Amino acid sequence: MKRKLEISELIFKIISYLFLTVFALCCLYPFVYAISASLSGIDAVEHNEIILFPKAVQFEAFKRMFKDNMFWNSYSNTLFLTFYGTIWSLGVSILGAYALSKKRLMFRKVFNFYLVFTMWFSAGLVPQYLNYLKTQTVFRTFGITDDKWLVVIAMGMGAMNIILLRNAFEGVPSEIEEAAVVDGATELQVLSKIYIPMSKSTIATVALFFGISRWNGYFWARQMITNQNEHPLQVFVRLKLEEFTDPDQMTGWNEVYATDSVIYALVVCSIVPIIIIYPFIQKYFAKGVNMGGVKE
Amino acid sequence: MKAKASDYLKYDETTGIYTEDPEQAVRDDVEKHYWLNVLRTIGKDWRLYLMLVPMILVFLFWRYFPMYELLGSFKVYDVVKPVAKQNFQGFSAFKILIVGSESTRFWMALRNTFLLSFYGLCFGFPMPIIVALFFNEIRSNIARSAYQVLTYLPKFMSTVVMTTLVTLLLKQGSIIGGMGIVSQFLAKIGIVSEEVAYSGILKNPEFFRAIYQITGIWEGAGYDSIVYFAAIIAISPTSYEAAQIDGAGKMAQMRYVVLPSILSTVVIMLITRIGSLLSIGYEKVLLLYNPNTYTTADVVSTLSYRLGIENNIKSVASAAEMMNNVVGMLLVIGANTIARKASNVSLY
Numbered sequence: 001m002k003r004k005l006e007i008s009e010l011i012f013k014i015i016s017y018l019f020l021t022v023f024a025l026c027c028l029y030p031f032v033y034a035i036s037a038s039l040s041g042i043d044a045v046e047h048n049e050i051i052l053f054p055k056a057v058q059f060e061a062f063k064r065m066f067k068d069n070m071f072w073n074s075y076s077n078t079l080f081l082t083f084y085g086t087i088w089s090l091g092v093s094i095l096g097a098y099a100l101s102k103k104r105l106m107f108r109k110v111f112n113f114y115l116v117f118t119m120w121f122s123a124g125l126v127p128q129y130l131n132y133l134k135t136q137t138v139f140r141t142f143g144i145t146d147d148k149w150l151v152v153i154a155m156g157m158g159a160m161n162i163i164l165l166r167n168a169f170e171g172v173p174s175e176i177e178e179a180a181v182v183d184g185a186t187e188l189q190v191l192s193k194i195y196i197p198m199s200k201s202t203i204a205t206v207a208l209f210f211g212i213s214r215w216n217g218y219f220w221a222r223q224m225i226t227n228q229n230e231h232p233l234q235v236f237v238r239l240k241l242e243e244f245t246d247p248d249q250m251t252g253w254n255e256v257y258a259t260d261s262v263i264y265a266l267v268v269c270s271i272v273p274i275i276i277i278y279p280f281i282q283k284y285f286a287k288g289v290n291m292g293g294v295k296e
Numbered sequence: 297m298k299a300k301a302s303d304y305l306k307y308d309e310t311t312g313i314y315t316e317d318p319e320q321a322v323r324d325d326v327e328k329h330y331w332l333n334v335l336r337t338i339g340k341d342w343r344l345y346l347m348l349v350p351m352i353l354v355f356l357f358w359r360y361f362p363m364y365e366l367l368g369s370f371k372v373y374d375v376v377k378p379v380a381k382q383n384f385q386g387f388s389a390f391k392i393l394i395v396g397s398e399s400t401r402f403w404m405a406l407r408n409t410f411l412l413s414f415y416g417l418c419f420g421f422p423m424p425i426i427v428a429l430f431f432n433e434i435r436s437n438i439a440r441s442a443y444q445v446l447t448y449l450p451k452f453m454s455t456v457v458m459t460t461l462v463t464l465l466l467k468q469g470s471i472i473g474g475m476g477i478v479s480q481f482l483a484k485i486g487i488v489s490e491e492v493a494y495s496g497i498l499k500n501p502e503f504f505r506a507i508y509q510i511t512g513i514w515e516g517a518g519y520d521s522i523v524y525f526a527a528i529i530a531i532s533p534t535s536y537e538a539a540q541i542d543g544a545g546k547m548a549q550m551r552y553v554v555l556p557s558i559l560s561t562v563v564i565m566l567i568t569r570i571g572s573l574l575s576i577g578y579e580k581v582l583l584l585y586n587p588n589t590y591t592t593a594d595v596v597s598t599l600s601y602r603l604g605i606e607n608n609i610k611s612v613a614s615a616a617e618m619m620n621n622v623v624g625m626l627l628v629i630g631a632n633t634i635a636r637k638a639s640n641v642s643l644y
Contacts, residue, residue, distance in 0.1 A: 008546040016433035023427070024446035026514065030461045031449075033477065048477050096351030099344045106337055111348065118355060121625040123362035124617030125578060125597050126604035131362040154358045162351065187343040216454030219579050223605070234456040238583070241460050245467075260464055267457050274452050282445055 031271065038062065038264035045258035061261035065269065073229055074236035075269075077148060078215060081232055085152045085214040090207050092157065097165035098191050115159045132224055147225040155220050156213060161206045168202035169195050205284045215274065237266050369615035389615035398603070401590075402616060405599040408592060409620065412508055412581075413573040419509050421569055423517040425562060428524035429554065447518025459583035462511060468496030501592040504585065508593075511580070523565065527558040564635055571631030574624035596620040 032052065037045050041056030049055055065071050100111055123131075135154050136147065144150075176198075177190050185193065196203060218234040225231055231239070244259045306317040326333060338345055364379065369389050371382035393402040427447065434440040450458070467476035474480065475493055483493035488503070497503050531553065539549050578597040585593035596616055604613025 006545055012546045013433050016430040020427070020430050020434065020443045020447070023517070024443050027446050027450050027518065030465065033465070034461060046474060048474050048480055050477070092350045092354055095347040099347040102344060104341065105344060106334060111352070114352070114355065118359040120628045121363070121621060122359070122575075123366050124600065124614070124621050126600050126610060126613040126617060127362040127365035127368070128358075129605055130365045130368070130610065131358065134361075135357065154354075157351075157354050157358070159355075187341075187347070191347075212452055216452075216456070218454060218456045219582070234454050237460060238456050241463060245463065260467075263460060263464060267460055271453060271457055278449065278452060279445065282448060 031268075031275075034264045034267050038261050038268050040257075040261065042256060042258045042261075045260055058257050058261075061257040061265045064257075064262055065265050070228070070231075070236065071266070071269075074231050074233045077230055078233040080148055081151055081217065081221070082211055082214040085156055085217075086207060086210045088152055089156050089161075089210045089214075090203070093162045093165055093206065094191075094196070094203065097162045098169055098195060100162070100166045101169035115162060119159045129223060132220070136224065146230065147227065148230050150224055151217070151221050156210065156217065161209055164202060164206055165199070168199035172198045201284065208281050208284055212274070233270050237263070237270055240266060366614055366618050369611050369618050371611060373610035385611070389611040390619070392612050393616055393619070398612060401594070401599055402596075404591065405594045405596045405616075406620070409574055409576050409595040409597075412505065412576055412595065415505055415509050416512060417566075417569055417573070420512045420516065421566065423513050424520035425524050425558070427517050427521040428528055428558075429550070431521060431525050432528045432554075444518070447521075449518075450515045451519035453515075455577075455579045455583060458511060458515065459580065462507065462584065463498065466497045466507070468499065469494040498584065499586060499588040501589045504589045504593040507584065508580070511584075524558055524561060527561045528554060531557045563638065567631045567635045567638075571628040572624070573627055574620055 033050065036050050036052065036054040038061050039054035039057050039059070040050050041058050044050050044055035099105055100108065100115075102108075105111070122128075132150070132154060136150055139145075139150055172195055176194055180190050180194055216234060217232065218238065221232050222235045222238070225235070241263055244263060306315050307313075308315060367379045368382065370384060370386060371379060372385050374382045392398050431440060431443065434443060465476040465478040467479065469475035469479075475483075475496075479488075479493040479497055482488045482497070483490050488497060492500055492503075498507070535553050535557075536549060539553050544552060574596075576595045576597065578595065578601065581593055581595050581598050582601065585598065597620070600613040600616040603609045603616065
């Protein structure tokens with residue numbers, strides 16, 4: 001049935017396009033501006049002459065960043081934290097979620113409550129800090145002096161992600177498992193040959209949640225990693241910002257690029273990996289939210 | 297429970313004879329050796345339980361042990377002694393917060409915590425719904441995907457990147473250079489006065505809440521719309537057609553077709569949101585506030601961060617968080633109970 005657009009419908013459509021366009025541009029603009037500002041000359045940055053495109057293009061700000069060993073250090077630390085952190089969190093979560101998804105598990109309700117309670121009540125920042133300090137001492141007595149391992153092992157586990165995985169595993173029909181068990185499959189084989197392949201998309205989603213949160217992790221890394229050489233990128237960005245916006249510490253003054261450009265360059269470097277993989281992972285995130293939102 | 301004599305005897309109605317129930321002996325055995333049987337079941341499935349162990353330990357060490365540290369709010373903090381052996385000081389830490397020397401700051405922080413969430417509920421909560429309604433109007437798939445890709449993007453940026461950009465874009469003016477470009481824009485269109493923009497919008501307590509909400513919407517409105525959008529596209533097209541035949545205009549369709557179908561999602565999201573009224577993320581606040589804006593920006597967790605980690609008054613800091621989080625937990629449990637009662641949908 002073809003009919004004419006009603007006036008109210010047309011107006012609503014126009015408003016939708018207008019609103020979404022403005023909102024989408026607002027979402028994009030800061031990043032575009034950051035790229036332009038990192039590439040612009042000092043006068044253009046300090047006097048706000050950049051609107052969209054870089055002016056008086058220079059690459060010195062990026063060069064200065066790339067010459068900084070600390071920058072590469074922090075980059076590799078972030079890669080380390082993201083890689084091992086994701087593997088650790090995902091491994092522990094998959095194993096736990098698999099066991100929890102089994103109806104025959106005794107005290108299943110108790111274990112579930114054990115998990116869910118942490119979503120209701122958290123001890124808070126200072127008790128957590130004291131606890132991490134103790135963990136640090138324990139790790140040190142075991143000879144693990146690299147605080148990155150503390151961040152990898154002790155942080156970033158969440159009950160919500162385990163519940164997402166558990167729900168996905170519960171959706172796998174038990175007949176397949178029974179058939180495999182009859183054929184003599186062990187528990188680990190059932191998990192790796194049946195459950196993991198059959199819940200691939202949920203596992204991908206959860207892995208991405210972990211990966212992004214590890215890449216973006218800041219607060220505890222700054223509190224707990226004492227050695228400067230082990231700081232991840234986010235901490236490095238923040239420390240540079242604090243250093244450069246503190247008027248007493250205006251070092252490295254020059255006439256080619258503004259200090260802001262260095263920070264913009266850093267921000268650009270830290271978001272480039274996410275921007276690159278983002279188009280590929282975007283659909284998984286949408287899926288993950290819908291799974292986690294409401295559970296009947 | 298001890299088995300009664302009658303449990304052993306089974307009455308047969310047709311013959312009228314009591315016979316011994318053979319199953320009762322088994323039941324007795326199960327009862328007598330309850331824990332042995334538990335162990336036997338666990339033993340049979342020991343691999344399954346072994347898989348649980350890492351998860352249980354991680355949560356025990358780094359989620360439950362910190363709760364034990366909360367005991368410190370009743371003790372005199374001492375680095376060398378474990379919490380259990382520190383000297384008991386009763387409720388004095390709580391007293392300091394509620395009526396004592398820290399009371400002004402504590403009540404202010406509690407008020408700020410509540411207000412930041414509450415304004416988030418008023419402004420941040422409806423935004424994703426509106427965005428989802430607008431997404432629904434975009435018929436072209438390519439255009440819609442483009443909008444979605446762009447509006448979800450900020451969610452994946454770290455808090456550090458976001459606050460760094462905010463700090464630079466709202467930078468104060470100085471002799472060497474002008475103010476940040478957004479400051480300049482806001483001053484030009486008259487939202488903030490020239491002096492305020494020049495002296496730094498982030499240093500002005502009046503604007504902290506607005507900045508917090510706007511960045512919150514910028515980060516989350518696109519991404520959070522996914523849930524609502526999923527509910528909207530689940531509406532069958534025949535519902536719209538039926539409404540159109542009945543002469544419903546766009547607004548009437550919104551009112552009678554779209555809103556009722558997303559209502560349950562909205563209600564559940566709203567209840568969750570109310571449940572987390574007191575759990576404000578500290579990271580964003582810590583990265584955006586400064587001593588000039590404590591009056592509007594300081595929340596309980598940031599106050600306790602300064603007290604406990606910077607000023608080393610651990611017991612008072614723990615007490616502050618304990619009060620905040622206990623009330624927060626009651627809110628969450630209450631919200632979950634209401635959600636379950638209202639819609640038969642449990643959140644967790």
